[in-house]
Amino acid sequence: MNKITRRLLVLFFLVMFTCTAASATKPPSEGDLLPEIVLTVPPILDQQKYLGLSSETTFTIPQIKARVVIVEIFSMYCPYCQAEAPALNKLYDKIQNNSKLKDRFKLIGIGAGNTTFEVEHFRNTYKIPFPLFPDDDFSIHKKIGEVRTPYFFAVGINKDGTHRILYSHPGRLENHDQFINMLLQRAGLK
Template sequence: MLPGIKLPVPKSPEGKTYLGLKGDGSFTIPQIKANVVIIEIFSMYCPYCQKEAPIVNELYNAIEKNPDLKGKIKIIGIGAGNTPFEVDTFRKTYDIPFPLFQDEDFSIHKVCGEVRTPYFIAIKINKKGTHQVIYSELGTIKNAEDFLKLMRKRSGLK
C-alpha cells in the first residue's frame, strides 16, 4: 500500500486532463484516473535521474501512442528535496511531458522510506478505489519497452 501522499492539483489544464482531475486543492495518487500509475522519485541533481529522463520520456510516448494503454497507465514525477524552480528546470531541460511535483521539504520522500533516486513505484488502482503496489525498486528502468511489458504483466493489462 502506498503511503497517503497528497499532491497539489496541477495548475495547467494539460496536467489536470492527463491525470483526470478537476478543480483545485490537493489529491492523492489513487485518485488519478488510470489503471496504473508509475511514480518516479527523482532529484534534479541526481546524474542517474538526468540520464534516465529520455528513457522515461520514451516510456511515456510508448504508452500515449498505444490505444490499448493510453489513459490506462499514467506517469508522474516527484522531485525529492527540489524547489518549484528546480522541478521546472528539470522539466524544461529534459522536455518532460508528464506532471512533475516538488517535494521541497522531503515530506513525501520521508513517507516513502527516504529512498535514493531514481526510485520507481507503480500502483494498480482497483475498481473499488483501493490500490496495490505492483513495483517498487531503486535504480533505472534501463529499457522503456521492457519496463512497459513488466507493467502490463504485473497489472494484468492486455
C-alpha cells in the same frame, strides 16, 4: 533498582522506541498499500486532463484516473535522474502512442528535496511532458523510506478505487517493453 539503573533502562527503551520509529518508513513494498502522498493539482490544464483530476486543489495518487500510475522519485541534482530523463520521455511517448495503454497508464515524477523552481528547471531542461511535483521539504521522500534517486514505483488502481503497489525498485529502468508487460500482468490487465 537504583536511580542510575532506572535511568539507563529509560534511555534503553527510548533508544529502542526511536529506532523502531525511524525504521518504520521503508521503501514501498510490492503488494502493499502506498503511504498517503498528497500532491497539489497541477495548474496546467493539459496536466489536469492527463491525470483525470477535477478542480480540487490536492489529490492522492490512487485518485488519478488510470489503472497503473508509474511514479519516479527524482532530483534535479541527481546525475542518474538527469541521464534517465530523455529515456523517460520515450517511455511516456510509448505509452501515449499506444491506444491500449494511453488511458490506463500514467506517469508522474516527484522531486525529492526540489523546490517548484528546481522542478520546473528540470522539466524545461529535458522538455518533460508528464507532470512533475516538488517535495521541497522531503516530506514525501521521508514517507517512502528516503530512497536513493531515481527510484521507481508503480501503483495498480482497481476499478473500485482500491490500490496496491505493483513494482518498487531503485535505479534506472532498463527495458521499457518488459517493464510495461510486467505491469500489465501484475495489474491483471493482460
